[in-house]
Amino acid sequence: MAMSKGQVKIRRMAEADLERIKAIDRALVGPDRVLSWPLRVEAHWWVYRPMLNFVAEVDGEVVGFLLGDIRGAEYGTDVSGWIDMMGVAPDHQGKGIGERLVEAFCQACQDNGVTARVVVREDDERLIGFWTSVDFHRGNLVSYER
Numbered sequence: 410m411a412m413s414k415g416q417v418k419i420r421r422m423a424e425a426d427l428e429r430i431k432a433i434d435r436a437l438v439g440p441d442r443v444l445s446w447p448l449r450v451e452a453h454w455w456v457y458r459p460m461l462n463f464v465a466e467v468d469g470e471v472v473g474f475l476l477g478d479i480r481g482a483e484y485g486t487d488v489s490g491w492i493d494m495m496g497v498a499p500d501h502q503g504k505g506i507g508e509r510l511v512e513a514f515c516q517a518c519q520d521n522g523v524t525a526r527v528v529v530r531e532d533d534e535r536l537i538g539f540w541t542s543v544d545f546h547r548g549n550l551v552s553y554e555r
C-alpha cells in the first residue's frame with residue numbers, strides 16, 4: 410500500500426548518506442536487481458559524481474535513493490536531467506517511494522527547464538514497467554553495434 414506523503418521524506422542526498430545507499434544497493438542483488446544497472450552504486454558515485462541526487466527517508470532512515478545529473482547535450486539531445494541509477498530497499502518497494510523520488514527529480518528538471526531522461530535495457534521489463542507507470546515514454550535514442 411502506498412505510504413502517505415508525511416510518512417516519507419524526500420530530500421537531497423548528502424555524502425554522509427553514501428554508506429546507507431551502499432547497503433541498499435547490496436540488498437538489491439540476484440532477482441531483486443534490475444538488468445539495466447549491474448554496476449555497483451559506489452563505482453558510479455566515485456567515477457561520475459552526479460550532482461542531482463535524492464534520498465527517501467522513513468522514520469529517519471534512508472530507504473531509497475536516486476542518483477542523477479543535469480548534463481548534456483548528449484546524442485543530439487538538449488541539456489537534460491539524466492537519471493543514472495535508483496533503488497528502494499526490498500522491504501519498502503511497492504509503496505510509492507520510487508515514484509516520489511522520481512517526482513522530486515522531475516520537479517528539479519522542470520525548475521531548470523530541462524527534460525528528464527533515463528536509459529534502460531530493452532529487455533528490462535521490470536524497469537520499463539516502472540518508468541511507464543511514472544509517466545515516462547519511449548524516446549528516440551537507440552544503440553547500434555556490430
Ligand SMILES: CC(C)(COP(=O)(O)OP(=O)(O)OC[C@H]1O[C@@H](n2cnc3c(N)ncnc32)[C@H](O)[C@@H]1OP(=O)(O)O)[C@@H](O)C(=O)NCCC(=O)NCCS
Pocket residue numbers: 434437441442443446450494495496497498501502503504505506507508509534535536537538539540542543
Ligand atoms: C524500480 C524501483 C526503484 C521502483 O520503486 P518502488 O518504490 O518499488 O516503486 P513505486 O512503489 O513507487 O511504484 C510506482 C509505480 O511503478 C509501478 N511499478 C513498480 N515496480 C514495477 C515493476 N517491477 N513492474 C511494473 N510496474 C512497476 C507500480 O505499480 C506503481 O504504479 P502505480 O502507481 O500505477 O501503481 C524499485 O522497485 C527498485 O529499487 N528496484 C530495484 C532497482 C535496482 O536493481 N537498482 C540497482 C541498484 S542501482
